[in-house]
Amino acid sequence: MLPNPAMKRYNSRMVRLWLVYAAFLLVAIYMFKHQLLSGPVAYGVAVLPAIPIILVFATVGRYLIEESDEYLRMLMVRQTLWASGFALSLATIWGFLESFDLVDHVDAYYIAIVWFLGLGVGAVINRLTLGSTVKC
Amino acid sequence: MFAAKQSDFTPAQRAHVRRTLWLLLVYAVILPPLVWIRANIPVAGYIPVLMAIVASLPVLGIFASWGRYLSDERDEYHQSLTLRRNAVATNATMGAAVAWGFLQAFGVMPLIETYWVPFVWVVIQGLFGCLTLFSRGEA
Numbered sequence: 591m592l593p594n595p596a597m598k599r600y601n602s603r604m605v606r607l608w609l610v611y612a613a614f615l616l617v618a619i620y621m622f623k624h625q626l627l628s629g630p631v632a633y634g635v636a637v638l639p640a641i642p643i644i645l646v647f648a649t650v651g652r653y654l655i656e657e658s659d660e661y662l663r664m665l666m667v668r669q670t671l672w673a674s675g676f677a678l679s680l681a682t683i684w685g686f687l688e689s690f691d692l693v694d695h696v697d698a699y700y701i702a703i704v705w706f707l708g709l710g711v712g713a714v715i716n717r718l719t720l721g722s723t724v725k726c
Numbered sequence: 727m728f729a730a731k732q733s734d735f736t737p738a739q740r741a742h743v744r745r746t747l748w749l750l751l752v753y754a755v756i757l758p759p760l761v762w763i764r765a766n767i768p769v770a771g772y773i774p775v776l777m778a779i780v781a782s783l784p785v786l787g788i789f790a791s792w793g794r795y796l797s798d799e800r801d802e803y804h805q806s807l808t809l810r811r812n813a814v815a816t817n818a819t820m821g822a823a824v825a826w827g828f829l830q831a832f833g834v835m836p837l838i839e840t841y842w843v844p845f846v847w848v849v850i851q852g853l854f855g856c857l858t859l860f861s862r863g864e865a
Contacts (some may be wrong), residue, residue: 636832637825644821651794651817667809671796674816675789678844685841686778690764695837698835699827700818 611642673708742795753784
């Protein structure tokens with residue numbers, strides 16, 4: 591199946607956002623490593639790499655709005671629901687393991703990484719239950 | 727406007743509310759003894775891990791109940807409202823988690839338990855529901 595216009599825009603936005611993320615992350619790491627920051631500026635630069643990832647989530651939402659094929663939109667909605675359930679469930683279990691002092695604390699952005707893995711889980715479930723998945 | 731009668735709810739919504747209340751009751755019943763045992767009785771091996779997983783099961787059940795509600799709901803309007811609320815809550819929660827995660831990674835904010843992320847998700851869903859209720863009379 592060839593990508594439709596909504597998919598093409600989604601892919602193009604994703605590539606640009608991940609490139610921006612890589613650039614912002616390198617800048618932030620360099621500045622913190624060389625201790626160039628202090629005060630409120632440090633908070634601003636620490637949040638800098640998070641901005642493109644937040645926009646990645648917005649891009650998924652925008653794809654859902656722009657996708658005119660109802661079947662593809664339904665597949666993507668199912669994938670995102672599985673991703674949310676997967677990420678929030680793992681966060682809950684890990685959180686209780688942390689509070690019982692059984693595992694170390696992790697940086698909260700790992701939840702987002704798990705969410706992206708959850709999209710893959712949703713794609714597999716779509717494939718197994720409906721026979722197809724979104725190929726962005 | 728705010729006095730919701732039982733007939734205001736669809737059958738799927740009633741089932742979801744009933745499941746959620748039961749799960750919250752189970753959560754309230756099992757969590758205090760588990761926390762007490764962990765704090766006062768030395769348990770080793772896999773038992774503390776099992777205790778932590780048992781404590782999280784009712785919360786996981788609530789997420790599953792949301793999924794089942796979306797599957798059971800026959801009213802497409804209510805289904806789309808719930809999907810929209812879920813999408814807003816997920817985007818806002820994941821955005822907050824990513825921003826907080828980088829603040830943690832660069833050492834400017836403390837590490838927190840990850841169960842705060844689902845907590846934020848639930849709170850945002852509630853806030854969004856209230857906002858919609860106030861603005862358009864339908865949540």
